[in-house]
Amino acid sequence: MKTGPARILDTLRRATGRACSGQTLSGDLGVSRAQIWKHVQTLRNRGYEIHAEAGDGYRLDAIPDRLYPEEIRDGLATHWLAQRIHYFDSIDSTNRVALELAREGAEHGTAVVAEAQTAGRGRLGRSFHSPAYQNLYTSLVLRPDLTIAEAPTWILAAAVAVADTVAATLEDDNAVEIKWPNDVLLSGRKTSGILMELGAEATRVDYLVLGIGVNLNVDRESFPDEFRPLATSLASYSGRRIDRIDFTRRLYGELETTLDACARYGFDAVRGRFDARFKMRGRRVNVKQLGGRVLSGTALGIDADGALRLTLDSGDERVVIAGDVTIVKGPIAHDGPSGRSKEA
Amino acid sequence: MKTGPARILDTLRRATGRACSGQTLSGDLGVSRAQIWKHVQTLRNRGYEIHAEAGDGYRLDAIPDRLYPEEIRDGLATHWLAQRIHYFDSIDSTNRVALELAREGAEHGTAVVAEAQTAGRGRLGRSFHSPAYQNLYTSLVLRPDLTIAEAPTWILAAAVAVADTVAATLEDDNAVEIKWPNDVLLSGRKTSGILMELGAEATRVDYLVLGIGVNLNVDRESFPDEFRPLATSLASYSGRRIDRIDFTRRLYGELETTLDACARYGFDAVRGRFDARFKMRGRRVNVKQLGGRVLSGTALGIDADGALRLTLDSGDERVVIAGDVTIVKGPIAHDGPSGRSKEA
Numbered sequence: 001m002k003t004g005p006a007r008i009l010d011t012l013r014r015a016t017g018r019a020c021s022g023q024t025l026s027g028d029l030g031v032s033r034a035q036i037w038k039h040v041q042t043l044r045n046r047g048y049e050i051h052a053e054a055g056d057g058y059r060l061d062a063i064p065d066r067l068y069p070e071e072i073r074d075g076l077a078t079h080w081l082a083q084r085i086h087y088f089d090s091i092d093s094t095n096r097v098a099l100e101l102a103r104e105g106a107e108h109g110t111a112v113v114a115e116a117q118t119a120g121r122g123r124l125g126r127s128f129h130s131p132a133y134q135n136l137y138t139s140l141v142l143r144p145d146l147t148i149a150e151a152p153t154w155i156l157a158a159a160v161a162v163a164d165t166v167a168a169t170l171e172d173d174n175a176v177e178i179k180w181p182n183d184v185l186l187s188g189r190k191t192s193g194i195l196m197e198l199g200a201e202a203t204r205v206d207y208l209v210l211g212i213g214v215n216l217n218v219d220r221e222s223f224p225d226e227f228r229p230l231a232t233s234l235a236s237y238s239g240r241r242i243d244r245i246d247f248t249r250r251l252y253g254e255l256e257t258t259l260d261a262c263a264r265y266g267f268d269a270v271r272g273r274f275d276a277r278f279k280m281r282g283r284r285v286n287v288k289q290l291g292g293r294v295l296s297g298t299a300l301g302i303d304a305d306g307a308l309r310l311t312l313d314s315g316d317e318r319v320v321i322a323g324d325v326t327i328v329k330g331p332i333a334h335d336g337p338s339g340r341s342k343e344a
Numbered sequence: 345m346k347t348g349p350a351r352i353l354d355t356l357r358r359a360t361g362r363a364c365s366g367q368t369l370s371g372d373l374g375v376s377r378a379q380i381w382k383h384v385q386t387l388r389n390r391g392y393e394i395h396a397e398a399g400d401g402y403r404l405d406a407i408p409d410r411l412y413p414e415e416i417r418d419g420l421a422t423h424w425l426a427q428r429i430h431y432f433d434s435i436d437s438t439n440r441v442a443l444e445l446a447r448e449g450a451e452h453g454t455a456v457v458a459e460a461q462t463a464g465r466g467r468l469g470r471s472f473h474s475p476a477y478q479n480l481y482t483s484l485v486l487r488p489d490l491t492i493a494e495a496p497t498w499i500l501a502a503a504v505a506v507a508d509t510v511a512a513t514l515e516d517d518n519a520v521e522i523k524w525p526n527d528v529l530l531s532g533r534k535t536s537g538i539l540m541e542l543g544a545e546a547t548r549v550d551y552l553v554l555g556i557g558v559n560l561n562v563d564r565e566s567f568p569d570e571f572r573p574l575a576t577s578l579a580s581y582s583g584r585r586i587d588r589i590d591f592t593r594r595l596y597g598e599l600e601t602t603l604d605a606c607a608r609y610g611f612d613a614v615r616g617r618f619d620a621r622f623k624m625r626g627r628r629v630n631v632k633q634l635g636g637r638v639l640s641g642t643a644l645g646i647d648a649d650g651a652l653r654l655t656l657d658s659g660d661e662r663v664v665i666a667g668d669v670t671i672v673k674g675p676i677a678h679d680g681p682s683g684r685s686k687e688a
Contacts, residue, residue, distance in 0.1 A: 148493060197447075197543040203496040307491075321547040
């Protein structure tokens with residue numbers, strides 16, 4: 001059962017820019033005209049611009065730039081993803097909330113959305129810069145029928161969905177790439193990060209939480225000094241403001257399709273799309289591993305488990321399960337069919 | 345820096361049953377005799393029996409049956425495990441706290457201990473019956489250098505450590521067995537459950553939380569009806585009260601040794617001990633899988649990833665990654681060297 005304000009909003013929305021009389025609203029909703037006025041005030045307080053004139057009724061002029069669940073769901077084409085959305089104006093971390101929901105039994109597809117995070121988490125316990133009302137911070141509770149060993153491929157699949165959504169939104173396919181394991185770059189600068197946490201029973205995934213942050217409208221000049229050279233947003237890159245609600249809907253749709261394909265056919269179903277975005281292939285990279293050791297070599301691709309395959313300068317092939325990757329500027333080596341490249 | 349009461353406790357403990365004069369304590373600790381009295385009262389409030397007589401000083405007569413960190417650490421032989429213990433008289437779930445600590449960067453080996461859990465979690469989101477001051481509920485933050493795929497073997501390794509600690513405490517080797525994947529049985533009844541949750545970066549484990557519950561002194565007659573036929577405690581089985589502090593120390597020691605071996609040499613280092621406790625081998629089992637389907641067959645053992653290997657009635661071999669296992673009463677089939685058994 002929807003709340004009074006939500007039902008008024010539905011009616012005003014259906015009127016698509018025309019006014020609805022207070023009497024009509026009152027009759028449709030079965031509440032007094034005073035009550036209608038109160039609900040309209042509630043909507044205005046939430047940022048909806050609603051025009052009212054005597055005899056003219058109410059007209060929806062503009063919706064606020066807020067990721068309200070009812071806005072995201074209006075026109076959302078998913079079957080199971082984000083059917084339930086937990087919304088926060090500000091929260092410590094959407095992943096923290098989603099983990100708690102997962103552990104309390106939240107169902108597959110449950111989404112958490114926040115306008116701001118006060119303790120947004122990145123990889124390796126790093127913080128994720130999360131200013132308010134600019135970007136998208138969302139975490140999803142997933143309950144795939146998956147072994148723990150297969151779980152990492154779901155980060156890669158999510159990265160594909162994010163990258164494709166960014167490309168479609170900007171109508172710019174070439175600038176978007178995936179930096180292994182979980183960043184999406186726009187013209188070489190980070191615009192999205194993805195984080196995975198999971199609970200397991202024996203070797204099976206019980207729940208999997210995917211945290212996704214996407215810089216949409218934040219001005220990259222406002223980034224902290226240490227991030228500025230490395231990060232961007234869709235708006236800073238393209239020069240135009242992004243409709244955050246529309247982006248979120250597209251992303252959820254893309255994620256559902258991509259993860260469904262993964263669940264049904266495994267990562268192979270997504271590999272073609274991943275490879276198209278994996279522009280590190282053939283490039284020289286440095287991988288800083290835990291403990292500080294740096295591996296230098298040429299990126300070959302990813303293996304079946306989602307690990308990065310490298311050819312070291314010695315010619316040996318190496319599989320890397322985690323680390324910070326830096327792409328070394330320079331020409332791209334074209335690999336032979338063996339997928340192995342030699343140093344020039 | 346230890347607190348005043350903890351320092352007095354140290355001194356009284358070192359006196360091993362003899363009295364320490366207030367003057368000596370006051371001099372040693374550099375605080376007034378009134379302060380000493382106050383600290384003694386604090387200790388008494390925590391359940392320490394401290395005898396005081398004029399001219400005779402203070403004497404430690406008995407320590408309380410509480411899993412206080414300073415009690416567990418007194419004589420604890422570990423190098424990294426439980427060097428830091430977070431203690432709760434009552435908490436919703438030790439795993440929930442440990443997960444939060446892990447996500448905040450708590451170091452390898454950080455332990456959480458609670459006297460009672462109000463929302464203790466078992467497998468598949470089930471509750472874990474957790475009455476106060478009877479048992480052990482502990483969760484450990486671990487940061488092994490492990491791929492996600494290897495993580496499930498750490499539950500099995502933990503089960504080995506729990507099983508061996510139970511056997512050593514009861515001085516009864518034969519009654520203790522591991523029920524795949526994460527229960528320890530005493531004479532066929534569950535006495536311990538182990539739960540794993542983890543955070544990951546790409547294919548690498550970032551943190552791993554092991555939750556361990558062991559029924560020590562709880563009277564099995566007090567179990568809820570649905571658990572009673574299936575569960576027991578060390579005390580109910582053996583007829584004697586278990587020193588919970590001593591058990592916890594032993595368990596931490598055993599866990600550290602076992603996990604160190606796993607970290608250094610992989611699960612193979614523990615496999616012999618696991619096999620000795622894996623008495624399901626050769627027995628007919630029913631495995632109820634998610635969705636309700638039941639597989640019937642003969643348990644063969646576990647594979648390298650920690651999954652259960654079964655021979656189905658059809659003769660096919662099957663690997664099971666999760667499920668509820670029921671051991672069917674009946675004779676044990678002795679497998680041939682192929683590890684495959686035929687139906688009679």
